[in-house]
Amino acid sequence: MTTDYKLAQGTLLLTGGTVLGSDGPVLADVLIEDGIITAIGQGLSAPDAEVLDVEGCTVGPGFVDLHTHLREPGKEQAETIETGTRAAALGGYTAVVAMPNTDPVLDSAFVVRAVLGLGATAMAEVAVAGAITVGRNGQELAPMAELSRLGVVLFTDDGSGVQNGGVARRALEYCRGLGVTYAEHCEDLGIAAGGVVHEGYWSSKLGLPGQPASAEEAMVARDLLLAGELGAHLHLLHLSTEGSVDLVRRAKAAGINVTAEAAPHHFTLTDESIASFDAVYKVNPPLRPAHHGDAVVAGLLDGTIDAIATDHAPHTPETKDLPFDEAPPGMLGLETSFSLSYARLVLGEGLSMEGLFDLLSTNPARIAKLDAASDRPFGQSEQGGRITVGRTANVVVIDPRATWTVEGSSLASLAQNTPYEGRKLQGVIRHTILRGEVVVRNGEPTR
């Protein structure tokens, strides 16, 4: 199935920005006509164009989130495809991959078609990850061939990992045959033993059941062995431990076909936050001590981890205002992802702006097969890469010097469960352009 996307009609001129072009950053204007980038250069002019003065700003490819919980269908009180993609656009994203742990689960062509249909007119392009097993039950394989014919290229039971190694192996093998990617939420539930926080100092002190780092790492190790043995492509979701990063680093060195992502909250928060017993800090995988976050950062910087993914997980106030162990795990991520990553990786670690765009846009676009080189099975426009003439205008404009303060009630998501409430962040999304349409102008959504 191809989604017939529309290019916005009209002319748009971005003037005076630093443009991430194919030969590196250049000071230039960017002309967008009927949704396509048609000229890049200094002193461009176009009569009748909408002109956006972007001096001092960085102009790059829109971000691509490999891990968004849009909650529709099933939990529309927390988020919908409409509100979730609005949050995405405000966060600089021009494409998101919707996770399949909805109700019903995205394990059938019917439901996948419905989500793609609603996504076609959304404020960011919506790709879909399908479930590996029926109802995410970890037992029977979902109709992955049928779903792949609709364009699904990523499969995951996210929310939980496939517990049975035999099922995981069979699914990986089946995915290899289809040329699609098996993506794992790594958590061995037996080892995790019902833990709701990271096992260690804070879990012991606070009397909260902990899950050890090995609960994640054991499944990372299992899947790497299986992927290596089968020659299948494995994608690892939200890696959060030092051991996981180390395992992936060694697997890549050994030639195993693996990609990995990490979420900003795992390198900007630690498990000390849980001392407040505020369930806004409850997330799965759990927040961990700082050395794990440092290892994740090292993995992002040396290419072990390919992508930053938000694991944007909206939850209604009434479900987060519960005793810590009863509340569901997850936090909002789309609107804070860039600023947090920018602060830690660019300002903190000296990563280049292009390097950050690789992590937020180019690499995730490639993993989701939304890049220019892929055949983009949903029929969507190309994402990632660099700002070049002839490309569809999926563009984000960032003001790296400006600051803003996070307020849950001002975020576009229906839910407000941000762990960064009141935090002042540097790096502001000025404009987001989707297929030539300005969907965010001066930090405000246009629809």
Add this chain to the structure above:
Amino acid sequence: MIGPHLLSLEDLGTEGIVEILNVAESFAEVERRTMKKVPALKGKVVATLFFEESTRTRLSFETAAKRLSADVLSLSVASSSVKKGESLKDTLKTIEALGIDAVIIRHRSSGAPLQATRWLDDIHVVNAGDGWHEHPSQGLLDAFTVRQAWAQAEGVDAASTGSELFQGKRIVIVGDIAHSRVARSDVLAYQALGAHVTLCAPATLLPPSVKGWGVEVSTDLDDLLADVDLVSVLRLQAERGSGECVPSLREFTNSFGMTTARTSKLPPHALITHPGPMVRGIEIASEVADDPRCLVTTQVHNGVAVRMAVLFLLLSGGSMAFTDGEGS
């Protein structure tokens, strides 16, 4: 300064703990009179909100509140809207609307009383046990009980000793430490008062990390018995899944039970405490439970005076003036 809430013994420090123990001594004095009731909290309303089964703690708190002349609202979960799906937050807001001064909460989830302080305005919250986290009033009454016993043995007035009698004392806490809120509060109390604490349990029933606890850890109870002043025995929390952490109850008792044989190896002056409810024959032998050195009923008795002290200090602003002349 104590208050406005009692959530964790960590918030009190040595001074705060000693103050509560000393105030409890004066209430214990009151208790020995014929007229046990004092008007200290007349006009105050105290609610008990227990989401978990409890006999002694609830009765103890309610008795304490009544002896201070407070009005007591007792909400039991079985008869409340909780069964109809009401959230903890809404239950708390409902009780708040009734006009209460303090709420005493027991909940199966660690941190629920701390969360309650964020959801309530101007209401004192007392933690009566939250998950595996803490049971502060139990920690206080355990410290009160052993201080009194040690003071009696030395023929001194307990209240005049501060934390002195704990210096250099060796305390072993044995049993299911990992799932025990009593263990965490006991450790904080005994540590703050200056005792040397050793936690003894099979590795699967020890907390994953005791970094910063200032305790020693042992998996060999027999090794510790010769040189100990107090053995604090904890119940195996079978309802919290500790059964899976040991091969069998028999094996647990063999290695960590306070049997008569082990008790006979203790120094003659050593004391034994147990927070109750006891499971005789598992963590403590029946003969040991009834041994005069085992303070379990004294603990229950002292619970009232200690909880009177807690409620009094939180709700009255700490003035002790009323006790003078109360008997006259």
